[in-house]
Amino acid sequence: MGKIWLVAGLAAGLGAGWVAFPYAIYQRRPQPVDFSHKVHAEKAGQKCEDCHSLREDGSFAGIPGLDKCAGCHAAPMGTTVAEKNFIEQYVTPNRQPQWMDYARQPENVWFSHATHVKLGGMKCEACHGDMGSSDGLRVYQQDRISGYSRDIFERPARLVSLRRTGGMKMDDCVDCHRRNAMEQSCLDCHK
Amino acid sequence: MTTTRRDLFKFAGGAAVGALLSPAPWRLITDTALWSENWPGIPRPARGEISAKFTNCTLCPAGCAVKARCVGAQPVSLAGVAGHPMSRGALCPFGIAGHHLPYHPERLRSGPVQRVAEEVARAMAARQTSEYVAVFDPRPGRTASWTYRRALHAIPGGLYIRPAAPWSGAAVNLDAARIVVSFGMPLLDGWGTPGNVVAAREHFRLIQVEAVESRTAAMADLWLPVRPGQERALAAALAGGTAEGTGIAQELVRQVAGELATNGPALVLGPADWPEIAELNRQCGAAGRTIVARRETPVPEAWQPGAAETGWSAVEDGSLRVLLIDEGAGGGDYVPWSTIERKLAPGAAVVAFTGTPEGYARHANYALPVAVYPEAVDDIPAAVDSPVAVFRLSASLVAPPEGLVSATDFVSHLAGIDAAAALRERADAICAAGRGRVFQTASGAVTALKEMKPDDFWKALSEGGCWLDEPDPKAPPPELSTGAAGFTASFAIAETRGAGLVSPLLSKLHEESHLRLGKHEVALHPSSGFRDGDRAALETGCGRILVVVRRDSSVPPGVVQAAAGADLIDLCGAAESARVVRL
Numbered sequence: 001m002g003k004i005w006l007v008a009g010l011a012a013g014l015g016a017g018w019v020a021f022p023y024a025i026y027q028r029r030p031q032p033v034d035f036s037h038k039v040h041a042e043k044a045g046q047k048c049e050d051c052h053s054l055r056e057d058g059s060f061a062g063i064p065g066l067d068k069c070a071g072c073h074a075a076p077m078g079t080t081v082a083e084k085n086f087i088e089q090y091v092t093p094n095r096q097p098q099w100m101d102y103a104r105q106p107e108n109v110w111f112s113h114a115t116h117v118k119l120g121g122m123k124c125e126a127c128h129g130d131m132g133s134s135d136g137l138r139v140y141q142q143d144r145i146s147g148y149s150r151d152i153f154e155r156p157a158r159l160v161s162l163r164r165t166g167g168m169k170m171d172d173c174v175d176c177h178r179r180n181a182m183e184q185s186c187l188d189c190h191k
Numbered sequence: 192m193t194t195t196r197r198d199l200f201k202f203a204g205g206a207a208v209g210a211l212l213s214p215a216p217w218r219l220i221t222d223t224a225l226w227s228e229n230w231p232g233i234p235r236p237a238r239g240e241i242s243a244k245f246t247n248c249t250l251c252p253a254g255c256a257v258k259a260r261c262v263g264a265q266p267v268s269l270a271g272v273a274g275h276p277m278s279r280g281a282l283c284p285f286g287i288a289g290h291h292l293p294y295h296p297e298r299l300r301s302g303p304v305q306r307v308a309e310e311v312a313r314a315m316a317a318r319q320t321s322e323y324v325a326v327f328d329p330r331p332g333r334t335a336s337w338t339y340r341r342a343l344h345a346i347p348g349g350l351y352i353r354p355a356a357p358w359s360g361a362a363v364n365l366d367a368a369r370i371v372v373s374f375g376m377p378l379l380d381g382w383g384t385p386g387n388v389v390a391a392r393e394h395f396r397l398i399q400v401e402a403v404e405s406r407t408a409a410m411a412d413l414w415l416p417v418r419p420g421q422e423r424a425l426a427a428a429l430a431g432g433t434a435e436g437t438g439i440a441q442e443l444v445r446q447v448a449g450e451l452a453t454n455g456p457a458l459v460l461g462p463a464d465w466p467e468i469a470e471l472n473r474q475c476g477a478a479g480r481t482i483v484a485r486r487e488t489p490v491p492e493a494w495q496p497g498a499a500e501t502g503w504s505a506v507e508d509g510s511l512r513v514l515l516i517d518e519g520a521g522g523g524d525y526v527p528w529s530t531i532e533r534k535l536a537p538g539a540a541v542v543a544f545t546g547t548p549e550g551y552a553r554h555a556n557y558a559l560p561v562a563v564y565p566e567a568v569d570d571i572p573a574a575v576d577s578p579v580a581v582f583r584l585s586a587s588l589v590a591p592p593e594g595l596v597s598a599t600d601f602v603s604h605l606a607g608i609d610a611a612a613a614l615r616e617r618a619d620a621i622c623a624a625g626r627g628r629v630f631q632t633a634s635g636a637v638t639a640l641k642e643m644k645p646d647d648f649w650k651a652l653s654e655g656g657c658w659l660d661e662p663d664p665k666a667p668p669p670e671l672s673t674g675a676a677g678f679t680a681s682f683a684i685a686e687t688r689g690a691g692l693v694s695p696l697l698s699k700l701h702e703e704s705h706l707r708l709g710k711h712e713v714a715l716h717p718s719s720g721f722r723d724g725d726r727a728a729l730e731t732g733c734g735r736i737l738v739v740v741r742r743d744s745s746v747p748p749g750v751v752q753a754a755a756g757a758d759l760i761d762l763c764g765a766a767e768s769a770r771v772v773r774l
Contacts (some may be wrong), residue, residue: 001202002197002198005198005199005202005205006201006202006204007205008202008204008205009201009202009203009204009205009206009208009209010205010206010208010209011205012205012206012209012215013204013206013207013208013209013211013212014206014209014210014211014212014213015209016206016209016210016213017209017210017211017213017214017216018213018214018215018217021212021213021214021215021218025218025222033476049500055241059241065372083343087292106225106228107235110227110267131447143222143225145219145222145225145226146221146225147225147226148225148636153218170296176517190757
């Protein structure tokens with residue numbers, strides 16, 4: 001009889017640790033706009049760098065501002081509800097969407113997209129996964145304790161995973177630099 | 192079925208083991224560590240547009256050009272400016288970490304401004320006719336210096352005091368030198384403008400005369416390990432005397448003297464008040480070749496005449512009723528307090544305008560907080576190795592906090608003069624002179640000043656630009672006169688920095704890596720009997736402080752090498768010898 005309690009406790013602990021905890025640790029918030037990378041890539045023929053561009057000084061412009069979107073969507077181009085809502089709620093009142101950045105690094109990290117993409121020849125997918133072909137934006141998951149996006153720890157392919165899928169922690173950066181025999185020092189990223 | 196307490200314990204034990212076999216506890220450790228990075232009070236750089244701003248560093252007289260990478264309005268990293276005619280793209284470790292200083296935990300942020308103003312006014316009213324109201328300007332030649340001179344000219348009993356001037360009106364032209372003999376000057380370790388010195392280093396042979404193997408001695412072509420206290424004797428030997436007692440063989444001295452005479456143009460550097468240095472330079476014809484006359488940066492005629500420049504040696508003992516010390520401009524000469532103290536009248540009011548509680552703030556009646564680099568807007572006079580006059584501004588990259596005082600505003604208010612636009616007035620005076628050229632940092636372009644309008648010139652200066660005078664072909668060679676020679680101490684001060692804020696990160700890197708002696712550390716030869724880390728007292732005729740001993744075989748027996756700070760200069764700066772006593 002005593003073994004049953006022990007096994008039940010073990011199962012409860014494993015369940016809590018592997019299923020309930022990973023679910024509870026993240027706060028979930030939807031992105032402000034139902035945006036489809038796939039539609040923009042396939043129908044409009046756009047490439048990643050058309051919107052996520054590098055500035056003249058090499059710094060990364062990040063998520064495009066409303067001006068960029070309004071260039072095409074000043075008036076509806078299609079018939080989708082998502083586009084109609086976007087124009088009504090953001091373009092017409094000239095209100096910037098409050099995007100939540102899946103890949104936002106902490107304040108003490110200096111990361112150069114130009115160095116990695118232009119000099120290193122890396123593909124966007126190496127860090128950001130198949131974001132470019134997704135049909136909608138994932139719910140943004142923010143760690144309730146650290147405040148970091150879930151994508152920093154792992155790409156949320158599934159709730160329970162024995163193997164980490166992706167991630168943008170310091171260990172991931174160091175691993176990649178080691179694999180590619182690149183120089184690494186503290187001051188490379190922590191200016 | 193009844194559930195016993197033992198069953199509950201088994202369940203809890205099983206659950207604990209289960210949890211340990213899951214990612215939860217390990218993730219909680221990581222999350223807690225990351226959470227601690229966001230605690231209140233931890234500085235967070237602003238998010239925003241990335242931009243570059245240009246300024247000039249005021250941490251030392253070199254005034255190197257600086258490019259600040261800013262996120263939003265916040266500078267997050269500093270670097271040199273490529274192509275700059277003087278700093279040549281270089282920036283020293285102090286300059287690279289300069290943007291940390293506004294956040295230094297030991298920085299002064301408040302002071303009794305109103306009480307000081309009343310106290311100074313009372314002291315000025317109580318002044319006897321033989322007493323003075325003085326400003327000590329450790330970094331003369333600035334526009335602020337002219338403001339002090341104007342104000343003190345208007346104040347009854349006003350006296351402007353500056354440190355001893357090496358070869359007044361002259362500068363060193365390292366580019367012209369082919370052989371340089373340096374008597375203890377840290378030529379490759381903070382002397383002059385680092386980028387200019389390193390660039391010129393390729394073209395001259397360096398002979399370092401020093402008792403200890405300093406970093407300059409280690410990088411010199413030849414190091415003459417002179418016996419401590421015999422430096423002047425060796426200089427006299429090079430000028431034709433005997434080398435006996437200096438620790439250097441007569442034959443080697445003869446060889447170096449021969450090099451000076453035949454491999455010129457030559458330059459001899461050393462303390463300005465040693466007549467032997469002036470004599471050596473005279474013998475090797477340095478005046479007009481490697482030591483050149485330099486005009487002063489133009490000043491508006493309306494500012495003339497200001498109070499005369501006075502050295503400490505010319506100030507009568509017990510004559511200062513009010514002494515205001517502008518210690519805010521970093522990198523100035525720190526004069527030992529014992530030299531200043533005897534000049535004060537009984538009950539004198541002494542006010543230090545400073546950003547640090549070290550330095551004169553320890554001795555003054557009051558310390559008032561001032562803006563620090565890169566908050567302060569100031570100009571930087573030409574460095575010792577700039578053959579021509581320059582004018583450049585340190586722009587404000589960080590907004591200064593509330594409650595700070597401006598020393599120039601305080602002094603000009605005492606005299607009732609308006610100096611709020613002094614920098615612009617001086618820029619206009621330079622523009623009116625119409626000579627020289629302007630280096631523009633953002634574009635790297637060099638433009639003749641006569642082609643610029645005053646507003647454009649001011650704009651270029653505000654964006655980190657630098658005006659460079661043209662050489663004066665009619666200027667006679669400078670006179671290498673000397674003042675009264677002092678003594679030579681039988682111990683070595685390793686770092687010549689006085690009081691001033693230094694980035695805590697920089698100190699940690701340099702001191703914990705043992706690249707430099709830490710604060711209150713002394714280095715002794717292993718034969719001294721001390722062990723690494725022994726606690727001891729460093730004693731001179733001026734007092735004692737507690738120190739930690741480091742054994743260093745490069746320090747000759749009988750020599751104490753100390754890392755200078757303001758308190759060590761106070762202790763050692765006016766002492767001929769020191770001793771280390773085991774505690």
